[in-house]
Amino acid sequence: MARNKRAKQLAKEKNRVKRTKEEWEAMKRENPDLGQKKGYHLAPKSNEMFERYYRGIGIVPEEEWDDFLNTMRRPLPTTFRVTGSRRQAEELLKIIKGQYFSKFFSTDDDQEKIVPTQLPWYPNGLAWQLDFTRKEIKNDSALKSLHGFLISETESGNISRQEAVSMLPPLLMDIKPHHKILDMCAAPGSKTAQLIEALHSDENVPTPEGFVVANDADNKRCYLMTHQVKRLQSPNCMIVNHDARILPNMFYSKDNNADVVKYDRILCDVPCSGDGTMRKNPDIWSKWHVNGGYNLHSVQKKILQRGLELLAVGGRLVYSTCSLNPMEDEAVILTILNMCGGAVELVDVSDKLTGLKYSKGTYSWKCMNKTGEWYETEEMASKQFRNQWDTTIYPPIITVAQEAKLERCIRVLPHQNNTGAFFIAVLEKTRDLPWTSGKSNRNADPIINPSERQDPSEKKQSQSQHFTFGIRGKNGSYHFAKCKLCGVMLQGRNDFNSHQGGRKHKQSLEDYEQTKKTGPVASTDPAVPVKSDTVAMDTEPAKPTEHASKTDTYSSVADPEKPTNDCERTTGEDTVASGVTEVTARKVRDEPEVTEEREVTGEPGVTDTAVEPSGKDSPPTKRQKMDKGETTEEKKETEQKKEMEEKTKPEEIREATQQSGIPVMVHGHKEDPFIFCTKDDPIWPPIKEFYGIGESMCVEQIMYRNMKRMLYYVTEQVRDLVVANNERVKFINMGVKCFSSGPSPLVTECDYRLSQEGLHVIEKYVSGRRISMTRQDVVTILSCENPFIYKLSPSTQDSVHTIAPGSVIFHFVPSESDPEPCVEILFCGWRGKTSVRSFVDKDQRQHYLRMCGVELSDIKAQVKMMKECKNLLEATPGSSQVSGTETPVGPASGDEAEVEKWNEEAEAPRDPEADEVEEEINGDLAVESEMLNTDNDKANDNNEAGIDNEENMEDDVAESAE
Numbered sequence: 026m027a028r029n030k031r032a033k034q035l036a037k038e039k040n041r042v043k044r045t046k047e048e049w050e051a052m053k054r055e056n057p058d059l060g061q062k063k064g065y066h067l068a069p070k071s072n073e074m075f076e077r078y079y080r081g082i083g084i085v086p087e088e089e090w091d092d093f094l095n096t097m098r099r100p101l102p103t104t105f106r107v108t109g110s111r112r113q114a115e116e117l118l119k120i121i122k123g124q125y126f127s128k129f130f131s132t133d134d135d136q137e138k139i140v141p142t143q144l145p146w147y148p149n150g151l152a153w154q155l156d157f158t159r160k161e162i163k164n165d166s167a168l169k170s171l172h173g174f175l176i177s178e179t180e181s182g183n184i185s186r187q188e189a190v191s192m193l194p195p196l197l198m199d200i201k202p203h204h205k206i207l208d209m210c211a212a213p214g215s216k217t218a219q220l221i222e223a224l225h226s227d228e229n230v231p232t233p234e235g236f237v238v239a240n241d242a243d244n245k246r247c248y249l250m251t252h253q254v255k256r257l258q259s260p261n262c263m264i265v266n267h268d269a270r271i272l273p274n275m276f277y278s279k280d281n282n283a284d285v286v287k288y289d290r291i292l293c294d295v296p297c298s299g300d301g302t303m304r305k306n307p308d309i310w311s312k313w314h315v316n317g318g319y320n321l322h323s324v325q326k327k328i329l330q331r332g333l334e335l336l337a338v339g340g341r342l343v344y345s346t347c348s349l350n351p352m353e354d355e356a357v358i359l360t361i362l363n364m365c366g367g368a369v370e371l372v373d374v375s376d377k378l379t380g381l382k383y384s385k386g387t388y389s390w391k392c393m394n395k396t397g398e399w400y401e402t403e404e405m406a407s408k409q410f411r412n413q414w415d416t417t418i419y420p421p422i423i424t425v426a427q428e429a430k431l432e433r434c435i436r437v438l439p440h441q442n443n444t445g446a447f448f449i450a451v452l453e454k455t456r457d458l459p460w461t462s463g464k465s466n467r468n469a470d471p472i473i474n475p476s477e478r479q480d481p482s483e484k485k486q487s488q489s490q491h492f493t494f495g496i497r498g499k500n501g502s503y504h505f506a507k508c509k510l511c512g513v514m515l516q517g518r519n520d521f522n523s524h525q526g527g528r529k530h531k532q533s534l535e536d537y538e539q540t541k542k543t544g545p546v547a548s549t550d551p552a553v554p555v556k557s558d559t560v561a562m563d564t565e566p567a568k569p570t571e572h573a574s575k576t577d578t579y580s581s582v583a584d585p586e587k588p589t590n591d592c593e594r595t596t597g598e599d600t601v602a603s604g605v606t607e608v609t610a611r612k613v614r615d616e617p618e619v620t621e622e623r624e625v626t627g628e629p630g631v632t633d634t635a636v637e638p639s640g641k642d643s644p645p646t647k648r649q650k651m652d653k654g655e656t657t658e659e660k661k662e663t664e665q666k667k668e669m670e671e672k673t674k675p676e677e678i679r680e681a682t683q684q685s686g687i688p689v690m691v692h693g694h695k696e697d698p699f700i701f702c703t704k705d706d707p708i709w710p711p712i713k714e715f716y717g718i719g720e721s722m723c724v725e726q727i728m729y730r731n732m733k734r735m736l737y738y739v740t741e742q743v744r745d746l747v748v749a750n751n752e753r754v755k756f757i758n759m760g761v762k763c764f765s766s767g768p769s770p771l772v773t774e775c776d777y778r779l780s781q782e783g784l785h786v787i788e789k790y791v792s793g794r795r796i797s798m799t800r801q802d803v804v805t806i807l808s809c810e811n812p813f814i815y816k817l818s819p820s821t822q823d824s825v826h827t828i829a830p831g832s833v834i835f836h837f838v839p840s841e842s843d844p845e846p847c848v849e850i851l852f853c854g855w856r857g858k859t860s861v862r863s864f865v866d867k868d869q870r871q872h873y874l875r876m877c878g879v880e881l882s883d884i885k886a887q888v889k890m891m892k893e894c895k896n897l898l899e900a901t902p903g904s905s906q907v908s909g910t911e912t913p914v915g916p917a918s919g920d921e922a923e924v925e926k927w928n929e930e931a932e933a934p935r936d937p938e939a940d941e942v943e944e945e946i947n948g949d950l951a952v953e954s955e956m957l958n959t960d961n962d963k964a965n966d967n968n969e970a971g972i973d974n975e976e977n978m979e980d981d982v983a984e985s986a987e
């Protein structure tokens with residue numbers, strides 16, 4: 026019987042796919058370009074099911090529907106925000122406005138111009154939006170150079186290209202430097218980067234004591250995030266790799282009685298169907314399926330539930346999705362709020378969003394099945410639909426939604442601000458959750474399944490004693506009830522049956538009794554802020570149409586100008602949505618299979634519900650998994666785990682630990698261990714001596730991996746957490762690189778060189794090997810490959826001569842007489858016998874040159890001219906000294922100084938990473954630059970650097986245009 030059903034369903038599904046293919050073929054016939062050319066923008070931007078669903082549930086007011094749909098079909102504008110220290114950000118913004126934006130405003134024809142728009146709700150005017158297409162980038166030189174500029178400054182960590190709406194959740198977290206922050210689903214890390222920036226944003230607190238734990242379940246995406254986070258150069262961040270639903274507790278020390286870490290701020294940017302990103306990822310149009318939202322509802326609830334467990338009382342959690350779907354948004358929030366019985370509240374953040382247009386969270390929605398039938402209650406739903414999905418997807422009665430203050434949720438619709446769509450709910454925990462006792466013990470970690478710690482003999486509770494009944498369905502059964510003790514709203518038979526089973530309910534009862542003994546937490550009912558008679562109404566369920574109109578549109582400030590150009594965009598965030606899309610697509614594809622297996626097992630009640638935290642809403646046990654069949658995601662996870670276990674050899678690690686006597690940590694597959702230096706580590710004294718490092722720098726905060734080639738620095742708090750939790754938490758990455766090994770015959774005392782990445786963190790401890798310089802010196806060093814010391818200003822030369830060869834810190838502090846831009850510049854370099862050089866990568870170098878007022882874009886033309894001159898000279902008979910420049914390496918013959926310099930530099934160690942980049946930057950042209958510069962003209966030096974940089978920019982632009 027079950028087999029027949031399965032066969033039928035498969036056939037049906039096949040037909041559906043076939044029809045879609047046929048449709049696709051037909052479209053291809055109509056448009057021969059479709060699918061032929063590279064470029065996803067040719068994907069069809071319509072989906073009947075999508076339109077039917079979203080028009081039906083009413084989150085978009087009818088009169089705005091066309092505007093909504095048209096905007097969804099347009100490409101997304103480019104947005105970016107300026108980051109870094111306040112001073113640097115101000116200066117960079119001046120450059121952006123002066124050198125780049127001004128070109129857009131200078132209209133010399135009647136053509137519609139691109140108008141950069143400031144995002145009014147982003148602090149200090151540091152976020153901007155531009156509406157342009159790739160074609161426009163190609164054809165417009167101003168756009169091209171702006172694009173190159175954005176790419177370069179993004180790499181150096183001074184600009185973040187991020188979708189506008191994606192900037193909202195971190196802003197609403199109200200982060201302070203002492204906060205312990207958790208990002209539960211963090212990859213690829215655009216919001217993590219914003220969280221780190223926020224942690225470091227108070228310039229009066231140079232070393233924040235807080236930290237960011239950035240987690241993602243996908244190991245590969247954790248590595249993507251590593252790159253993103255590295256740009257921020259923060260010693261306060263750790264990347265970990267866990268399923269957020271069962272994210273392990275961290276403890277403050279290894280001591281068995283140690284407190285569990287509770288976070289002050291948590292970002293729960295859950296995996297979602299991603300239909301809010303269709304403007305950026307048009308392929309979602311064809312993949313979208315109504316089941317996507319139902320599928321993800323359960324995992325979203327579990328992640329949010331775990332987040333709230335890990336949140337400190339008084340702490341704030343921001344839940345967000347880039348989905349429009351109430352199943353993934355309000356339904357998740359409401360379920361979990363109900364489960365928390367008043368211990369968690371939605372926060373009104375409307376005063377923080379001045380200038381942003383958005384819709385309030387909706388009180389109601391409807392469920393649609395894949396054939397387009399609508400269900401407003403669980404009772405209305407077909408048996409198959411009921412069995413297939415969680416009971417918590419159905420809309421609540423209006424009073425419940427009102428009590429939960431669902432209107433405090435924020436839904437940004439694309440046409441409101443010309444952005445992607447987004448949903449945000451800001452939650453605050455006012456007391457311990459009903460099913461936790463406040464302090465977890467190690468064995469109860471994670472608290473995902475409190476029910477399993479219950480004595481089964483105590484399960485039975487009297488129904489009437491503990492529940493207030495709500496609405497009675499047509500068949501006479503209650504489809505709404507509220508637990509008097511824990512305040513949980515129960516919707517439908519499944520919830521009710523499982524709740525009255527008393528697992529979680531029993532836990533709440535214990536908490537209640539405990540509260541009565543130890544003193545009041547709340548003045549009245551311990552967990553239920555709601556008057557029970559509010560819900561004890563035997564009335565008809567509220568009609569969804571009543572609620573749909575609750576979706577008010579807000580515009581607290583005058584309408585910001587909205588660019589309306591039809592355009593395409595490129596952002597650094599593409600990877601975010603691709604991950605999301607993957608999940609969606611996978612889920613939708615998996616759907617018939619999962620359904621079938623549930624039916625085959627004959628377990629209609631197997632749907633996991635978040636209202637019941639005990640058991641059903643917890644991640645499935647092994648047994649359950651076998652019964653239900655794992656989803657593709659879970660299978661992948663299991664495979665990853667297996668792979669990791671195979672690659673981790675505990676015996677070897679134990680042995681290494683015993684031999685070295687220092688903590689050895691093994692995490693993640695293919696991971697080298699993280700090893701922290703000890704106080705008497707032999708690695709440290711030569712470094713300390715050579716660089717004049719004070720006692721205040723704690724060697725135990727220095728970590729290395731494998732061969733001790735690179736030394737990384739973390740804050741004390743991060744170090745303590747890593748050491749205390751290395752056996753339970755899978756750490757992927759942390760720390761900023763502060764030294765790298767590179768022995769040189771010129772320096773016998775110390776084999777380690779300073780690294781630019783961690784320089785700003787450790788420089789305050791370094792008293793030796795610092796060279797103060799003028800701004801012109803900075804330009805000289807950054808624009809020539811190995812300028813002679815005599816090319817520097819006299820005062821700088823004096824300073825250089827007091828220091829022996831080796832790694833150094835170059836430091837420029839602007840004085841009042843220095844022209845703008847006026848910022849402090851600090852970078853690593855090398856003092857050779859007769860020359861100096863920088864160890865700064867291409868993008869950072871460009872950034873510093875800009876911060877010195879060098880206009881890279883204008884240099885290009887000059888260098889082009891120089892190149893032409895050079896070619897002309899080469900073609901001229903008798904110009905032998907210039908033809909020597911064709912030799913890419915080695916000095917020009919006969920020039921003594923050049924020969925000496927060449928010999929010396931051959932001895933100088935090079936940073937392997939910097940080398941790669943520098944070779945790319947300098948290449949033959951830089952060598953040419955030195956050769957061409959026979960007259961020591963510094964201006965020409967700068968120009969040469971300019972051509973390199975500009976050419977690299979062009980490459981970048983070309984790459985991203987690909």
Ligand SMILES: C[S@@+](CC[C@H](N)C(=O)[O-])C[C@H]1O[C@@H](n2cnc3c(N)ncnc32)[C@H](O)[C@@H]1O
Pocket residue numbers: 191209210211212213214215216217240241242243246267268269270294295296297324328601604605
């Ligand atoms: C919407 S994306 C996060 C985007 C990210 N916050 C950002 O701003 O760049 C969702 C992420 O959740 C991850 N994910 C999916 N299921 C997860 C789970 N059970 N636990 C933790 N992460 C999960 C995915 O790998 C994906 O990277």
